[in-house]
Amino acid sequence: MQGGMLYKKSFTHPLLRCLSQEEGLHVLKEIHDGCCGSHIGTWALANKALRVGYFWPTMKQDTHYLVNKCEKCQKHATLINQPAEPLNxxxxxxxxxxWGMDIVGPFSLALGERKFLLVAIDYFTKWVETEPLARITEGEVMKFIWKSIICRFGLPRELILDNGRQFKGRRMQDRCAGLHIK
Known part of the structure; x- marks a missing residue:
């Protein structure tokens, strides 16, 4: 007890100020919904209240109740029952x-009405080659592969692409087969 306030010892802070349940709910709502609030989930919200320096006996239950009532928290929460996927x-x-390739965009219009970015990344060196594009076509992708990859770095053994039609067209497949690119 200091200055009429009750405090609790903590491992993370010298002292945590003890609050009533009403005061605790007010603190939680401010952390959760306030100007710097975020929808971070039950445990993160409770830990944030502890890091700020507050404690009350029903903190975990109150946090759980508040997060379960919040629609945004329900939408953006991590899926607990979803098993983790192993990384390969x-x-x-x-x-x-x-090389791995993908198309990013659309962005706001640039010079020449270019609004997409074709990106290629070498898996070994992490070297990146990019080309801004106005339209996404199979011909533009083939020209990029020839000019920015084959002419500069030699024939790749493999291109890793998504199933976009600009990557899976007949001309693209024939060109890759002719050059022995997987």
Whole structure:
């Protein structure tokens, strides 16, 4: 007890100020919904209240109740019952032999009405090649692969692409097969 206030010892702070349940709910709502609030989930919200320096006996239950009532928390919460997917390491045997490609955008219009970005990343060196595009076509992708990858770094062994039609067209498949690119 200091200055008429009750405090609790803590491992993380010298002292945590003890609150009533009403005061605690007010603090939780401010952390959760206030100007700097965030929908971070039950445990993170309770830990944030502890880090700020507050404690009350029903803190965990109150936090659980508040988060369960919040629609945004329900929408954006991590799925607890969803099993974690194992990550697979993609090894590349040597530089510039394996490239990953994708298209990013649309962005706001740039010079020449370009609003998409074609991105290629070498899996070994993490080298990035990009090209702004106005339209996404199979021809533009093939031109980019020839100019920015093959002419600069040699024939890749493999291109890793998504199933976009600009990557899966007949001309693209024929060109890759002719150059022995997987």
């Amino acid at each position: 390491v993609m090894l590349s045997p040597c530089p510039f032999s394996q």
